[in-house]
Amino acid sequence: MPLQTSPLRGIHDERGAKFTEFGGWDMPVEFDSIQIEHGAVREDVGIFDVSHMGQIHVTGPDATELMQRLTSNDVSRLEVGDSQYAAITDEDGIILDDTVVYRLPDEDDQSTFLFVPNAGTDEATHERWISYRNEWDLDATVDNRTDEYAMFAVQGPHAVDLVESIADESVDDLERFEARYATIDGVECWTARTGYTGEDGFELILPWETAEETWAAFDCQPCGLGARDTLRIEAGLLLAGQDFDPETDPRTPYEAGIGFVVALDTEFVGRDALAAVEETGVEEQLVGFQLIDRGVPRHGYDITTTENRVIGTVTSGTMSPTLEKPIGLGYVPVESAEPGTTLQVIVRGQFKKARVETTPFIDIVQ
Amino acid sequence: MRFEIPDDRRYLESHEWAHETDGVVRVGISDFAQDELGDVVFVELPDEGDSLEQNDEFGVVESIKAVSDLYAPVSGDVAAVNADLFDAPELVNDDPFGEGWMLEIDPADGDQLAELLSADEYEEQIA
Numbered sequence: 052m053p054l055q056t057s058p059l060r061g062i063h064d065e066r067g068a069k070f071t072e073f074g075g076w077d078m079p080v081e082f083d084s085i086q087i088e089h090g091a092v093r094e095d096v097g098i099f100d101v102s103h104m105g106q107i108h109v110t111g112p113d114a115t116e117l118m119q120r121l122t123s124n125d126v127s128r129l130e131v132g133d134s135q136y137a138a139i140t141d142e143d144g145i146i147l148d149d150t151v152v153y154r155l156p157d158e159d160d161q162s163t164f165l166f167v168p169n170a171g172t173d174e175a176t177h178e179r180w181i182s183y184r185n186e187w188d189l190d191a192t193v194d195n196r197t198d199e200y201a202m203f204a205v206q207g208p209h210a211v212d213l214v215e216s217i218a219d220e221s222v223d224d225l226e227r228f229e230a231r232y233a234t235i236d237g238v239e240c241w242t243a244r245t246g247y248t249g250e251d252g253f254e255l256i257l258p259w260e261t262a263e264e265t266w267a268a269f270d271c272q273p274c275g276l277g278a279r280d281t282l283r284i285e286a287g288l289l290l291a292g293q294d295f296d297p298e299t300d301p302r303t304p305y306e307a308g309i310g311f312v313v314a315l316d317t318e319f320v321g322r323d324a325l326a327a328v329e330e331t332g333v334e335e336q337l338v339g340f341q342l343i344d345r346g347v348p349r350h351g352y353d354i355t356t357t358e359n360r361v362i363g364t365v366t367s368g369t370m371s372p373t374l375e376k377p378i379g380l381g382y383v384p385v386e387s388a389e390p391g392t393t394l395q396v397i398v399r400g401q402f403k404k405a406r407v408e409t410t411p412f413i414d415i416v417q
Numbered sequence: 418m419r420f421e422i423p424d425d426r427r428y429l430e431s432h433e434w435a436h437e438t439d440g441v442v443r444v445g446i447s448d449f450a451q452d453e454l455g456d457v458v459f460v461e462l463p464d465e466g467d468s469l470e471q472n473d474e475f476g477v478v479e480s481i482k483a484v485s486d487l488y489a490p491v492s493g494d495v496a497a498v499n500a501d502l503f504d505a506p507e508l509v510n511d512d513p514f515g516e517g518w519m520l521e522i523d524p525a526d527g528d529q530l531a532e533l534l535s536a537d538e539y540e541e542q543i544a
Contacts, residue, residue, distance in 0.1 A: 084510075085481045086456045277455065277482050345503075347459055347479045370458040370481050377459075399477065399484075 057102040058262040074170025076103035079275040088278035089372040096207035097274040105173025110163040113189035125314035129154040140321030145301040169291040173197040201262035210252030236268035249286030249415030287410030294366040339410035344403035348379035421448040427533035435490035445518040454480035457509040460502040491529040497521040
């Protein structure tokens with residue numbers, strides 16, 4: 052199957068980006084250097100093309116109920132312009148995907164939602180929504196609009212100033228996780244004070260056909276998936292398919308450290324299984340760690356006790372550009388999860404000392 | 418993008434270069450290789466005196482996004498390693514054919530260097 056491409060594929064190519072396959076999309080991984088791009092986001096501002104993220108639009112008399120029953124968090128708490136992080140779980144409480152749910156302005160006096168599944172999961176998620184809607188006989192329209200909307204993330208301590216400088220109206224009053232339609236450089240964008248880098252900033256969802264022009268209006272460092280990965284690891288944020296994967300590494304939200312997105316007082320697929328897990332506790336959990344010895348932890352490397360007994364696996368790892376230290380995430384038994392615990396990571400056959408750290412590794416905007 | 422490929426040295430398909438001066442073969446990775454890897458953050462090298470066979474793995478270069486094995490262009494003993502890289506691995510990006518060199522080998526077989534790719538052949542490979 053040919054890879055899907057962002058509306059900015061040609062622009063990125065002209066800019067000299069390197070590309071990689073990600074979730075079935077051909078996306079820029081690096082424009083200048085990961086360190087330069089990472090540094091821009093931590094110290095100034097950078098812009099990411101995240102058009103590979105899915106967009107699913109849900110409206111109708113039963114839209115709230117459908118969203119409530121298929122996401123783990125409590126969507127009934129959302130006022131128009133609010134958003135929330137949530138997990139999509141199966142009957143066993145296993146994370147199928149993580150997502151941000153936005154409540155859009157009502158359409159035809161009906162509650163309306165837009166949620167953002169990860170790259171490559173939009174079709175399956177759309178089918179899941181349709182299938183359950185039909186099974187439960189709910190009155191809701193579910194549209195997969197992934198190919199209609201581009202998405203940019205403008206992130207960094209100066210992100211707000213930059214967006215303000217080209218916005219036709221002020222948006223700096225938006226609080227974290229708040230959003231509204233705003234005109235940015237003449238284009239109406241769903242403008243959300245959200246992001247996945249640990250920094251302040253906005254995510255903009257805008258019509259696919261205006262993407263090139265709007266992108267060009269941002270005079271700042273373009274950033275690729277490489278920097279997005281190092282930034283999100285430093286912020287202790289999960290990467291779908293790596294830090295959880297329903298096929299190869301099935302995990303509950305409690306194991307993955309996102310128990311805060313589980314609203315057990317709501318009814319949703321997986322709720323009963325998760326209530327049981329919440330009561331008994333987890334056996335393993337995701338921890339952050341720093342490698343004390345020299346080396347770089349990578350996805351798939353074994354984690355061991357100091358007696359060389361394998362107890363877990365690295366799910367994400369990198370040399371942190373901000374801390375200039377090798378850091379990673381991985382699942383270990385709860386008895387080894389306490390910050391300060393000494394572990395080891397097997398880096399190409401060599402046992403390297405590591406220490407469990409609290410995450411996020413850096414101060415992040417919450 | 419055009420990459421620097423000095424014609425005073427030989428190359429491996431795995432992107433190492435080998436340059437002989439006064440009977441010692443200095444080894445590093447090519448401009449193309451450092452560009453593909455991106456920001457180099459870690460280099461693992463053998464100890465002086467270690468014995469290497471041609472095409473043996475002799476170390477590892479890691480960038481933020483990838484890890485890559487390094488292969489010996491010729492057989493021989495390690496005469497020197499570039500210890501500067503342990504504190505400043507970015508030298509591999511900044512000056513891959515100069516300050517970013519990795520090790521020197523006292524070659525066991527003077528003919529092996531001639532078996533490697535010429536600059537033109539290497540250029541063709543990465544084209």
